[in-house]
Amino acid sequence: MNNEETEKTDLKAKLLNNFRDFEKNLNGDAAGIIHEKRKDAIKYFETLGFPVKKLEEWKYTNLTPALKHTFKNPLEEYTSALSENDIKDFLIKKENVNLLVFVNGQFERKLSKICSKNDNVFIGSFSDGMKTHRDIIESHFSKYVNYTNSGLTALNTAFAGEGCFVYAGKGEQISEPVHILCISDAREEVYFSQLRNLIVAEDNSSVNIAEDYYTIGDKHSFTNTVTEIFCEKNSGVEHYKIQNEGPNAYYTGTTQVHQEKDSRYSDTTISWGGAIIRNDLNSVFEGTNTECHFYGLYLLSGKQHVDNHTFADHKSPNCYSNELYKGILDDNSTGVFNGKIMVRPDAQKTNAYQSNNNILISDDSTIYSKPQLEIFADDVKCSHGATSGQLNEDEMFYLQSRGIGRENARTLLLYAYASDVIDSIKFGELKEMIEIKLEKKLKKGD
Amino acid sequence: MLTIKNLKAKIATEEGEKEILKGIDLKVNAGEIHAIMGPNGSGKSTLASVLTGREGYEVTEGEVIFEKKNLLDESPEDRARLGIFLAFQYPVEIPGVSNTNFLKTAINEIRKSKGEEPMSSVDFLKLIKEKAKLVGLDPQMISRYVNVGFSGGEKKRNEIFQLAMLNPKLSILDETDSGLDIDALRTVADGVNKLRTKDNAFIVITHYQRLLDYIVPDFVHVMYDGKIVKSGDKDLALHLEEHGYDWITNDKNAVTV
Known part of the structure; x- marks a missing residue:
């Protein structure tokens, strides 16, 4: 020390x-x-x-x-x-x-x-x-x-x-x-x-x-x-x-x-x-009437540590914020998500949504997920959700029952899981580059 | 093609282990259609799960031989590659995976296991077009995510479409008729009838006789409490429809010895 x-x-x-x-x-x-x-x-x-x-x-x-x-x-x-x-x-x-x-x-x-x-x-x-x-x-x-x-x-x-x-x-x-x-x-x-x-x-x-x-x-x-x-x-x-x-x-x-x-x-x-x-x-x-979207994907292995802190500060009425962060964590990696939404007293008619999902592939990976909503206005719509879990075995079995091996089934499902974050990329050539990398990284996973 | 001998299987439940299959014997030859009927909880779907290798079931006794191979030693994907197909009772929705990508991966993995080259995109598209028409599936659904936003009937139709695409030797249809209206039922059955050849076989699991009006079985087996308690031809199904399963339960001592 x-x-x-x-x-x-x-x-x-x-x-x-x-x-x-x-x-x-x-x-x-x-x-x-x-x-x-x-x-x-x-x-x-x-x-x-x-x-x-x-x-x-x-x-x-x-x-x-x-x-x-x-x-x-x-x-x-x-x-x-x-x-x-x-x-x-x-x-x-x-x-x-x-x-x-x-x-x-x-x-x-x-x-x-x-x-x-x-x-x-x-x-x-x-x-x-x-x-x-x-x-x-x-x-x-x-x-x-x-x-x-x-x-x-x-x-x-x-x-x-x-x-x-x-x-x-x-x-x-x-x-x-x-x-x-x-x-x-x-x-x-x-x-x-x-x-x-x-x-x-x-x-x-x-x-x-x-x-x-x-x-x-x-x-x-x-x-x-x-x-x-x-x-x-x-x-x-x-x-x-x-x-x-x-x-x-x-x-x-x-x-x-x-x-x-x-x-x-x-x-x-x-x-x-x-x-x-x-x-x-x-x-x-x-x-007023501003809009913001935060998307995030973290795909971690080894001893990687990624901490995403976000803050949507609704200071004005009629604003919209939407947030989706997804994680895939393998090996001994650690993810942190802290999503703060502040709806200040004047910010009536606020729409603020937040979601953080995590798939822990290994037993030794860790996620700390903390949604933090502070709402001081009364006419607002806010929601948040955080999940962490493993790959869905029913989906795995469905793919396997069609002849797709576990490795490929896993890659397909993780790719699909990440796709709503990837789809937020409107810059086509960049998106394509990311898609190719994502597939490579998921395949290398094992 | 398929020989099941004294198959017993159990599952782990909250109240402990429970034996579901209590000694199943069944022989299916190429070119045959077998119907398995029986009341809820008799073990019909468990049999389908055990045959396709779903996790959570423990086989305690017996064997399953599929074309000289001990099926129970194989992984679910290897069973599929050997030519076994399950049309699910509750098809799974997979957001983010398109039907096309899913089927292309499946077909090419099956081909790879046989030492064949991947299918060309042209041939793949041709096959999709042909089989979609055969089972009456709207081609637009094929580019969508697997089963996402599909109605119950569309999901079942998609199962038969996949069956047509993969061209298995043995198809197990697990309550494919449930949730289908009469028109959809007819299209699905028509599809199966068109896919039927002297080299493949079907096991049709159903509650009701209705489906068997359209897919006419060579054999009908009645399952009750983990066993096949009665076997016969298609008339057995008609008899069941008329008299209900009570007839079997009351009469079972007579047939099980």
């Missing part, structure tokens, strides 16, 4: 040191609103540190194993040498895609490709965005996410500087999806990367974004991300997060969505790669 504490402090001290170096190298960027927030955030990180299991929100997720490594700071010590060949398997097979590649938190301009460009649209890196759209970034940055109660968000905010920036101006329907490829290059060294994304969808605009995480190499890696999404009146954002990282990858990340009147937001999170994953997905309904 004592030992763990020191190690944690070491990493924290190292990061605080890194911040001083980071600040020095900012040059001209060390002034302005964003840097004020960075300086404020690092103080919060200094106070809060990394989350510990004592915190109610971290009761089932222990980050200690992730913090004991001697991480290097990629901003100081990493220069990517990845080629197109290294990333070719990660690409989505579609011609018109805006591809943004980040390696260890740094933007890879030469591997990226941007096809949606006009005066009213920006798709690119955060640092490039700062050159041309500084006012817009400054008016949204760190406005929605709260770093005063989360050490990880504070840490990310302190180091904010690179990530993806998407701007869809009024009325822009961006038809080419944005593929954000986040790669941990863990071939040589152990890196701790921060990635800060900002998506701004103005009135009547729409955009589709896929965050896709991969690892190259066998060393450990830690990625901590924050994505802020601003959905103005009647805008639509489709968001996907696919976690394909390697068995030594740690990931923590918060997506914070701000939804105004008549806006639509949908997220599908697929987690099947990584050692420890913690996703926080929060949407706040700031206007």
Whole structure:
């Protein structure tokens, strides 16, 4: 215990040191609103540190194993040498895609490709965005996410500087999806990367974004991300997060969505790669008649640990939220689902639904499922449900009685079980990619 | 084709183990249709379950030989691959699995077990079209998830459609007539009659004589309390319809010795 504490402090001290170096190298960027927030955030990180299991929100997720490594700071010590060949398997097979590649938190301009460009649209890196759209970034940055109660968000905010920036101006329907490829290059060294994304969808605009995480190499890696999404009146954002990282990858990340009147937001999170994953997905309904969908699938084996925390904050009347998370857990894996729905006093006529289903394939897998409904309005429709169980033996027998062997029957049934989450992916080429991977992973299961 | 000798089986219930089959003897040859009738709880469906290898039943005595193979040693999928088919009394709904995908997987696994190549997509579609027509199944239902949102009659029809697709040697129809209206019953029976050849056989489990008006059996067996207590030709079914099962229960001492 004592030992763990020191190690944690070491990493924290190292990061605080890194911040001083980071600040020095900012040059001209060390002034302005964003840097004020960075300086404020690092103080919060200094106070809060990394989350510990004592915190109610971290009761089932222990980050200690992730913090004991001697991480290097990629901003100081990493220069990517990845080629197109290294990333070719990660690409989505579609011609018109805006591809943004980040390696260890740094933007890879030469591997990226941007096809949606006009005066009213920006798709690119955060640092490039700062050159041309500084006012817009400054008016949204760190406005929605709260770093005063989360050490990880504070840490990310302190180091904010690179990530993806998407701007869809009024009325822009961006038809080419944005593929954000986040790669941990863990071939040589152990890196701790921060990635800060900002998506701004103005009135009547729409955009589709896929965050896709991969690892190259066998060393450990830690990625901590924050994505802020601003959905103005009647805008639509489709968001996907696919976690394909390697068995030594740690990931923590918060997506914070701000939804105004008549806006639509949908997220599908697929987690099947990584050692420890913690996703926080929060949407706040700031206007009436907004709609949000959260879908999740976690397919775990070995000693994987995936924690999904979601929060639908119904602050306004007549809003709709729907949530479906499904898990398939094998070996010694652990899943955590904490779904919070808050219906505030003004949020009459709220419709809020939530469901979390789990199939435990092995005897040693574990799921902690916690629906958390807090309702302060009286004219609302809310429901939640959580299940955990095994594969249905009647269905298995039915398939076997037609000549289908147990292995294949199992694959078919698990595939079918996952299909309503997969069907939420409207981005066809991405969906196809996921379907192929899902089948492969289910077959490999035994 | 099939020889059942002194088959005894029990299940575990909350009140302990219960013997359901108490010594069944039955011989089915290629080209024959056997009807098994009997009151509720007589063990008809248990017999179907034991023959197809459903879990939860323990065979305590006897043997089942199917084409020289000891059937009880085989897994459910291997029994299916040998050519045994069960049309379920309560077909299972499988959300997310389409009928097409399901049948394609089944057909190709059966072919693989025989060392055959997978069926080409063209042949598969042709087969689907042909067999759907044969059993009067709306082709649109085939692209849907297995039995999801199907009416009782549609589910039963889908069972016979699967039977037609897999072309088994021995088909066991477990109360296929229950839940069917008279038109559906006729289509299903017509399908079975068309599928009948000199090389395959059927065991038709039913409560009522009704189905046997359309699928005419060569033999009728009456089950009562885990045994076949009476066997005869199709007239036995008519007699049962007229006199009810009481006639058997009252008379059983006379036939079981």
